[in-house]
Amino acid sequence: MLLSRRLATGLGAIVVTTVVTAAAVPLAGAAAPAPADAAAARDATSWLAGEFTDGTLPGPFGGQDWGLTIDGIIAMSATGGSAPTRQAATGQVAAHVRSYNSYDDWGIEGFTDGGATAKLLYVASAAGADPTDFGGYDLRAVTLSLIAGADAGHQRGRITSRTTADSGPDASNTFDQSFAVLGLARSGDLPQDTVDFLVRQQCAAGGFRLYPDTADGPSPSCDEQPGATLDVDSTAMAVQALLAAADTGATGASDAARRGADWLVGQQHADGSFGGSGPTTGANSNSTGLAGQALAAAGRDSQAAQAAHALTGLQLTAANGGAAADDAGAIAYHAESFTSAVTAGITDTDRDQWRRATAQALLGLAQVPLGRIGLDLPPTPTPTPTGTASPTPTASPTPTATPTPTATGPAGPSPSATATPATPSPTGSPTGTAAPSTTPAAPTLPDLPTTGAAIIGYVLVALLLIGGGAVLLVLGRRRRAE
Structure with missing residues (x-):
């Protein structure tokens, strides 16, 4: 008894x-941002949406910049704002798949950019569109066909480009691999080989290199590359991709993501900001936005909040904007750009930089992980009761806002998802091509929300x-x- x-x-x-x-x-995997940060992200979304014309964002020399347009979709989807603009932009991207992932518009046929294809797969999935029929293309099947097989040796699992004699060599990097892992994880089964290759880009210190290739060819791993440069932006992307992979049960992903987040914490400046590598070493909003988003995804809430604080310090408002007050909501690339705009406004020459910086920076304010954009309920400026995050997908979702790493200096704030080839980049439109006067219909979105609640x-x-x-x-x- x-x-x-x-x-x-x-x-x-x-x-x-x-x-x-x-x-x-709480039901959501990551803590919600502070209400003030969520409000700042919404303001940035509104400003960015106003920069779209006929569903696209322009490049620095005019014409449609498809990579930046995708970044804009991802960024706006992170907050759930500007739905009409997001849907119009998603429709435009779906109608111009080959304008982004090939050189067809430049008369160079037969080339397919692996990184651009993986990014398209990701944005289609995050936008709630069908990645197996996006503009008539099965992006999942194409992405899988570009993954290196067992005969590639230590490059097995790498996303590659289908090159031609006229296209130049493949230059896929860690951004591309991260998009491949994210896109495949969100659209079906995730091949373990793709995760393993991404993990091999991580050095013992915990950070990730941007490029797996050296002057002597691709090195087997980050640790086997002498003097490998570890990159904040690439690490932030890899951490988020690995967290998404860990959710699918991929081996080794969780531990690698944890070590990557630890390394990011060690790179954070006293004011909460981050810098990249090479020409983007100085503190900038692109690196800070990505790193802050990754830290939030990894549960490093204090460090993510510090990064968000650094970002709000670079955001124009009606009160602090001075000559640029009409551009309230935009986020500067760095302090110098902010000061210049307050004094003289945002010039036509500088506006491209502000678009790219804002698209990527607001990710660190919204703090919705790349693996969850379009699945979790976007943050709201007003507090909600604890434990009520019943996620629903947004109409659409980077990275130059969900990045595109760029090899440019401060004038070009974000890293480029694919290295700039010797031939004209497919992310811009051919010279003299005007933006279309009509906007294709956006892909059909799902009728029912996909929940991400932790049950x-x-x-x-x-x-x-x-x-x-x-x-x-x-x-x-x-x-x-x-």
Whole structure:
């Protein structure tokens, strides 16, 4: 009898403790940003949406910049704002797939850019479109066809480009690989080889290199490349891709993501900002936005909040904007750009930099991980009760806003998803091509939301209650028998 009571009492305590614990755990995987940061992200979204013309963002020399347009979709989707602009932009990108992932518009046929294709796969998935029929292309199948196979040796699992004699060599990098992992994880089964290749780009220190290739050819791993340069932007992308891979059960992804987040914490400046590598070494909003987003995804809430604080310090408002007050919401690349705009406004020459900086920086304010954009409920400027995050997808979602790393200096703030080839870049439109006067319809979005709620706790409670009831029933029968 005493044993039965102890079992029942202990079981009851376990069930009650589990119920309390489950109720105390927020449903969303990452903590929500501060209301002020969510409001700042919304303001940035509104400004960025106003920079679109006929569903596209222009490049620095005019014409459609498809990479930047995709970054804009991802950035706006992170906040859930400007739905008409997002849908129009998604329709335009779907109608111009080959303008972005090939050189067809330049008369160079047969080339398919692996990184651009992977980024298209990601944005289609994050936008709620069908990645197997996006503008008539099965982006998942094309991406899988560009993954290096077993015959590639230590390059197995790498996203590659389908090159020609006229296109130049493949220059896929860690941004491209991260988009491949993110896109494949969100659209179906994720090949372990793609995760393994991404993990090999991580050095023992925890950071990731941008390029797997050296002057002597591709090196097997980051540690085997003498003097490998570790890059904040690439690490932020890789951490988020690996967290998405870990959710699918990929081997080694969780530990690599944790070590990458640890390295990012060590790179953060005292004011919360981050710098990149090479020409982007100085503190800038692109690197800070990506790193802040990755830290939030990895549960480093304090460091993510510090990064967001650094970003709001570079955001124009009606009160601080001076000559640029009409551009309230835009985020400067760095302090010098901010000061210049306050004094003289945003010039036509500088506007491209502001578009790229804002698109990527607002990700660090919204703090929705790349793996969750379009799945989780976007942050709202007003506080919501704890534990009420019942995620729903947004109409569409980087990275130059979800990056595109660029090899340019401060004038070109974001890293480029693919290295700039010797031939004209497919991310811009051919010289003299005007933006279309009509906007294609956006891809059909799903009728029902895809939830991302963490229901494991509730399942555990249900199982314990069922199991507890069964045990108590057995004990009750045994007691009557005695």
